[in-house]
Amino acid sequence: MLSPLPVRAEAPVRITVRAPGRLHLGFLDPAGTLGRRFGSLGLVIDGFETELELAFAEHDSAVADTEDGQAELERALAHITRLRELSGFDAPLALRLVRVLPPHAGFGSGTQLALALGRAFVQLHGLLLSTPQIAAWLGRGRRSGIGIAGFDAGGLIVDGGPGR
Numbered sequence: 001m002l003s004p005l006p007v008r009a010e011a012p013v014r015i016t017v018r019a020p021g022r023l024h025l026g027f028l029d030p031a032g033t034l035g036r037r038f039g040s041l042g043l044v045i046d047g048f049e050t051e052l053e054l055a056f057a058e059h060d061s062a063v064a065d066t067e068d069g070q071a072e073l074e075r076a077l078a079h080i081t082r083l084r085e086l087s088g089f090d091a092p093l094a095l096r097l098v099r100v101l102p103p104h105a106g107f108g109s110g111t112q113l114a115l116a117l118g119r120a121f122v123q124l125h126g127l128l129l130s131t132p133q134i135a136a137w138l139g140r141g142r143r144s145g146i147g148i149a150g151f152d153a154g155g156l157i158v159d160g161g162p163g164r
Contacts, residue, residue: 019113054094066099
């Protein structure tokens with residue numbers, strides 16, 4: 001655990017989170033000649049999303065409603081392990097992947113799964129962490145912030161790239 005985490009007084013028992021797919025339309029200056037590498041454009045796709053449920057349980061369990069979800073269970077469980085390590089919270093959890101974005105198809109499936117799971121975990125435990133903090137904990141958004149901004153706000157996103 002890094003340091004004491006801010007906590008809300010009341011936390012729910014079950015959380016459902018939806019994370020939209022996105023298109024990464026390309027980097028603006030990949031060589032960094034303008035001073036910031038990895039600036040990019042992105043567009044969130046409404047109605048095309050990852051959806052998951054996370055709840056306190058008597059023992060850990062994880063299920064998926066789709067084939068793509070089955071393929072993503074291992075990655076989701078690795079995220080839960082990391083969140084537990086960093087937060088210090090290790091109560092048993094029941095995870096259900098209702099639907100996931102197709103992996104390796106350019107829709108941000110890995111980032112959206114991580115952010116959805118991270119958001120569910122912190123809300124379930126009453127933690128007050130921002131999406132960028134969750135992304136950092138789970139190793140997302142190192143080059144581009146399109147997936148993080150899309151998760152929070154949707155729409156058309158112009159990302160200036162990581163600052164110096």
